[in-house]
Amino acid sequence: MTRTARRMFDLLEPICLVTFLSDECNDELAALGHRTYWDGYFASRAAPLGRVPAQVVHAAFYNFADGEVARHIPSAWETIPPEASFAARERGSAASLRRILGEELASSPGLVRAAELTTQAAVNTPTAGRVMFAGMRALPVPTDPVARLWHSATMLREHRGDGHIAALVGAGIGGAEAHVLSALDMGIHPPESFGRVQHLPKVRLAAVMAGLRSRGLVDAEGHFTDAGRETKQRIETLTDELAAAPYDTLSPAELDELIAALEPLSATVAATGSQ
Template identity: 90%
Template sequence: MTCTARRMHELLEPICLVTFFSEECNEELAALGHRTYWDGYFASRAAPLGRVPAQVVDAAFYNFADGEVARHIPSAWETIPPEASVAARERGSAASLRRILGDGLAGSPGLVRAADLTTQAAANTPTAGRVMFAGMRALPVPSDPVARLWHSATTLREHRADGHIAALVGARIGGAEAHVLSALDMGIHPPESFGRIHHLPKARLAAVMSGLRERGLVDADGHFTDAGRETKHRIETMTDELAAAPYDTLSPAELDELIAALEPITAKVAATGSQ
């Protein structure tokens, strides 16, 4: 099922990314009173966990710089309840999907079936050890098919992310180190220029690169060593393996049906860059 998990990630990820890339979600969160994009991001994504402290959100999200979460949590919830933020995220994400897909795809039987099957896969998967997945599972499932597809795709995305963090922890790769490995895997050099980490203090970045060199994962020029490339491959393989459980709950015929239903939807969303 590893190949299936990878294929499902490819099909569901563009649907999830409208939350972060499209204007509707940002507008809904701003209308609530969130002052910045990142206030809305942290408040709405962490909202399924309830009013937990910054340390808990930082642990669950894993790969943000020290102190970054604390700049937004819990202050983003002081005047805006978590429930309002997560509802705004759902409204905005569903609205962006409807706009991108148009009436034809948004109202198609294929989309309804894709929403039903992804919801089924998420609902029948154990939550043990999956904090963000469990948080999403605790939310009401929308009745509207477009909102339900976004909700179930995002729930499955958090399931995969929980497993990815477990794989990183098992490989002793921290959040900043994970960004370095991802940058190198994408062909970005120097990896310190990657958008997720380039803003970090130079001393912090230097310490991260030094630690990876000491472990033999990057060379003196900041490129992958063979060991580094193998470590990255092992993490991604483990992530796929840990992400397979939801799709094990579907029959082969249901999986084929789901993939066929998602392909035109994802193609349309991906063509816009999830915007």
């Protein structure tokens, strides 16, 4: 089922990314009163966890630098309840999908069926050890098919993300180190130029690179070693294995139907860059 998990990630990710890349979600969050993109991001994504302290959000998200979460949580919730932020996130994301897909696809039987099957996969999967997934699972699933598809796709994204964090922790790879390995995997060199880490203090970033070199994962020029590439691949393989459980809940025929229903939807969204 690891191939299935990877295929489903490829199909669902463009649908989930509208939350972060399209205007409607940001506009909804700004209309609530969130002053910056990151205020809205942390407030709305962490909202399913409830009013937890920054340390809990930092642990659950895993790959943000020390102190980044605390700049936004809990201050982003002081005047805007978490529930309102999440509702704005869902509203804006569904609006983005509806716009990108157009009326014909957004109201198609294929989308309705894709929403039904992604929901079926998500709600029948155990939550043990999956903090972000469990938070999403605790929320009501929308009845509107477009919102339902986004909601269930995002549940599955958080399920996969929880597993990915487990794989990283098992391999002894921290959040900043994970970004460096991802940058190298994407062919970005020097990896320190990657947008997710380039803002770090130079001393901190140098320490991250030194740690990877001392473990033999990165060479003196900042490229993958064989051991580094193998470590990255092992993490990705384990992530796929840990992400397979939801799709085991579907019959082979249902899984084939889901993939066929998602393909035109995902392709349409991906063609716009989820914007």
